[in-house]
Amino acid sequence: MDYQDHKDKQFPQLPQKRYFAIGEVSILCKVKPHVLRYWEQEFPNLSPNTRRGNRRYYQQEEILLIRKIRELLYDEGYTIQGAKQKLQNKQFVKDVTSQEQIQKAQAELPLGDTDLTNAEPIANLKNQLQDILSILKK
Amino acid sequence: MDYQDHKDKQFPQLPQKRYFAIGEVSILCKVKPHVLRYWEQEFPNLSPNTRRGNRRYYQQEEILLIRKIRELLYDEGYTIQGAKQKLQNKQFVKDVTSQEQIQKAQAELPLGDTDLTNAEPIANLKNQLQDILSILKK
DNA sequence: GTGAGTTCGAATCTCACCGTTCCGACCAAA
DNA sequence: TTTGGTCGGAACGGTGAGATTCGAACTCAC
Incomplete structure (x- = not known):
């Protein structure tokens, strides 16, 4: 039974039925x-x-x-707390439409995976960038 | 000694010096x-x-x-393995993630995994950072 | 140089996270 | 009615991620 092989990222296709028992879900x-x-x-x-x-x-x-x-925990290496938080953030993001600054930053920033959906203070990011720039100026 | 408060996401600004002892880095x-x-x-x-x-x-x-x-571990909720993998993925994005997943991730998160800090020439990065700064200065 | 403060590596300890195992009992379909 | 899947709860386990402790070595202001 190798259905738990972490490296196999393909899931079986879902049969077209309405309800599944826990054993089926397991597979x-x-x-x-x-x-x-x-x-x-x-x-x-869940x-x-x-x-x-x-x-x-x-x-x-x-x-x-x-x-x-499963992907978050086994493939991406989140803790359960982290996965929970990430799933909640996703829902949060869906709801929020008013954070213009964040959206703008998201649209234009080519910056890594600094996840602004966490609403991390822009000021902090700015400090970090200034640190980086000061290194680059050498 | 509250420098370990996880909720305080502000880091002190870096002094302009070349080398730091472990105690300074700690703070x-x-x-x-x-x-x-x-x-x-x-x-x-590291x-x-x-x-x-x-x-x-x-x-x-x-x-x-x-x-x-620190951000990956304490704020985003990665395990050390996950953080390590994520940092390494920046160099080998293609190998690790399937094309499907990349597209999916990009659809969900506009910022995606586009971390250019390792992949792009420094000059290019510098330009990008200046763009970012100009956005942040508004 | 001296003494106070840092830092060293290695060993040991802790504790929460993330399951695992075991259990008798329950249920459902053949 | 048998058979195999499922139930919840408690006990157990391992290892991940630090925390603590130690004497010795180092640094630096005085």
């Missing part, structure tokens, strides 16, 4: 069942339907979320 | 000395600190790297 996402239960404690938005006698019935959305979490 | 980066020594084992590119008689003398670039690592 489809390459995450063991007990880990799925554990993640459920850690990621509040709560499968459990009506019908305490069993989990996952929907397609949830499978995609699990795959995303 | 400038808000990372304790023993942690700096520990990171040195974990991040190979080893080139010139020693004179077994002492670490950090240069400005190393300080920036330490700050970057």
Whole structure:
């Protein structure tokens, strides 16, 4: 059973059905069942339907979320805290439309992966850039 | 001693000197000395600190790297492995990430992984930084 | 030079994170 | 009715990421 091989980044294709049992999800996402239960404690938005006698019935959305979490944890090297935070930020970003400065910076900045969606103070970034410039001026 | 408060994302500005002792770096980066020594084992590119008689003398670039690592670990929630991988990916983006994932990431995050700090000629980078600064000065 | 303060490496310790294992009991479909 | 998947909870484990401690070596202002 090598469905947990971290290097194989291909997931099986999702069958066209509405609900999936935890064992199926385990195979489809390459995450063991007990880990799925554990993640459920850690990621509040990952709560499968459990009506019908305490069993989990996952929907397609949830499978995609699990795959995303898996990528963050196993491939990209986030901690669970970090992954949680990142997923929340993403939702946050969707909602916010008024931060013109940030959007502008995002549009124009060719700067690495300094994630301005975290709303990190611009001033701090500026200091860093000045430090960098002072090095480059040598 | 609150220089380790994770929520304070402001770093002190770098004094204009060439070499820094580990204690200074500790304050400038808000990372304790023993942690700096520990990171040195974990991040190979953080080893080139010139020693004179077994002492670490950090240069400005190393300080920036330490700050970057600190951000990845403490703010963004990467593991050390993840941070290491992310720093290395900057040199080998093509090998590690599939084209699909790159496109997906870019669709989600306008800033993407376009970290030019290692890949582009210094002069080019300098121009970009000046563009950035002019944006920030508005 | 002297003494106070830094820094050294290595060893040891801690503790939270991220699962793993085990469990008897429950459920569902063949 | 059997068989195999699933349940939750508690106990356990390993290792990641520092923290602490140590005596010795170094630095530098005086």
